[in-house]
Amino acid sequence: MQKKYVKILLSIVILAIVVLSGYFYIRGRGGQNFAIKNERLPSPEKMNLPEDKSGQYDVIVVGAEPEGIAASVSAAKNNAKVLLIDKRDGLGGLMTYGMLNTIDMSRGPDGTLLTQGTFKEFYKGIGSVTSFDVNRAKDVFMNLVKDEKNITLSLNTVFEKPILNGNKIIGVVVKKDGKDISYYGKRIIDATQNADVAASAGVPYTVGAEDIGIKGRVQASTLIFKLKGINWDNLIKLIKEDKIAHTHIDNTSASGFADITKNYKPSTSMLRLRGLNLGKQDDGTVLVNALLIYGVDGLNHESIQKGMELAKSELPRIVEFFNKNIPGFENAELDGTASELYIRETRHIKGYYTLSINDVVFNRDFDDRIAIGSYPVDIQATSPNDTGFVYGKPMMYAVPFRCIVPTKVTNMLVVGRSASYSHLAAGSARTIPIGMAEGDAAGVAAAYSICKNKSYVQIMETPQDIKNIQSLLVSQGVYLKPFKVKNEAENNWSFEGLKFVLHWGLIVPGYNNDFKFNKNIESISFYYMLSSMIRNAIPSRAEIVNSNISDLKYLIVNKPINKEDASKILLIYGGYKDKIDANKDNLFEIAHKKGLISDKAYNHMKNEKYVTFSDAYDMTLSLYNHLKK
16 A cells, blocks of 8 residues: 555655756657747737738738648638739649648647647648649638638739838739729738748848759759559559569559669750659559759749750650559650649748758757747759759747848738748758648738738747747647657767768768767868858858869778878968978877867877768867868
8 A cells, every 4th residue: 555655755756847847858869868848828819910901901912822721721710801912823832732732741749740830720721632623722722711701812923013102011012804903002922932032122032052052053854744554452462562662652652763764875865763752642643752953043034945845845755664664664655744843942032041951961050930840851852963862850849930031121021931041951941841730820820910910020029929929829739849859979079070070061860860979080071161161151262172173082982081191181272382381190180270170079099090970070170160260
């Protein structure tokens, strides 16, 4: 009996500790600890917006992409009078006209759907499937909009230019039925794929990988095409019998086939067939997302058209290759293409905060979180010279409100893939479910700012306003629980160096977040880590690399680099080439004395022969600091 009371008392004490701490810990991947905090939010307020008899809208949403639909629905739920405009004749944008019908999901370590709210409503509407029927998706989007009486929908309406009062956007000029029409709104939400409204209003932005020093480089585009003549049940059988290796399939979606498609030889180097993503349609046809098109400028209509034509001309050859090489595709026939290209990347607007690759990979939470994601950092190939990279797999990260608040222009929010992300962070954050979560937040924030007569900057700087907006979002079914992830990488002595090289895209941790801390780095990898850092991060010093290629060519080899050879590269790039000949057997010591090797790295390496990745991360940062002085 006494033992029973002790057990009960012990259980009560443990429960009390957990409740008082506010955190619930779960063991995650790779030994990481993940914690969810129970946060007390204020009760959601009802948004009583002032009545306006001037005829202007409370909120104008430009772009009926999924993100814009979410923004419109969310604003309307909070009593805002909304105008939703789009250039197309229907809703869904990339998902329906670009036919991107396989969803990039974000889930928590326990399987929790992180992008709930309007996305969850849509997801249920399409049958909670990984790949959806495009026509059904159009109907679901239309029902979401029609169910909100506060939304006025204007299709076949092309955005022309913003209406500005100083640096404040107060409306938009559109073309409809051949006429220019001016619409005025108290708040504007830009949900176009390319942040067209924000850019034309004067919001600063970068394009593609420009923020990591690589201008003119964007992720490849894709033309999604449709096949008929594939028996899906037979394909399931073939894959489950392992007739097609390294491939996954369920009732609506399949992915893999890369062991086969890697053998396809395109007619031009500007095209590449990667592994297939297949999405079954209700009529039995199958959508194929696989054909990469390089060199498409998503901001240039002529470039887009050329990319479309190039891809379409290749499709008969691809289908013939499928017929001959992929089991289950013997009778496949081309049955059309999407009417728009899937363009993965153009602008990244500059907001009051730019989500970074380190925020994503190292699972950062923010007090002003408005969305939570976990999708891998998947950067598709940017040229024929690479095949794409995965820069890490987060467990969970937050997108702060400040990412959708643009600088320079007031009265506006920007949602979707052109929000304020770095090029690398966008590899994860550009996914549509995360953008729809931002849309939910933008709709609530727009209504809230009107109701409270506050600018977005004022809201951004007031924690209580942020809490009130989060409370409204949670009341609409959005998942916004605070969290904490203990990342083992943070305990490594070279963590600051790691963050630096990851920021510049100089390492590729992959799906397993393998930072290779204690593994010896190959000479070629060390050379390119340092030389690429200089070219991209300090382009004014690129001549240092260019003028020393011949002297260092012998080090561009696939074998571990010793600390003396590593020190030689550092000394040459650091401006101490004249010290090398007189100190051939003492380069490591000289590099340390010149500040090119930190005390931490020196102590880590002094009794070792070869350079590890940890050493390389730290030395790359030290060289950068030296050259930036």
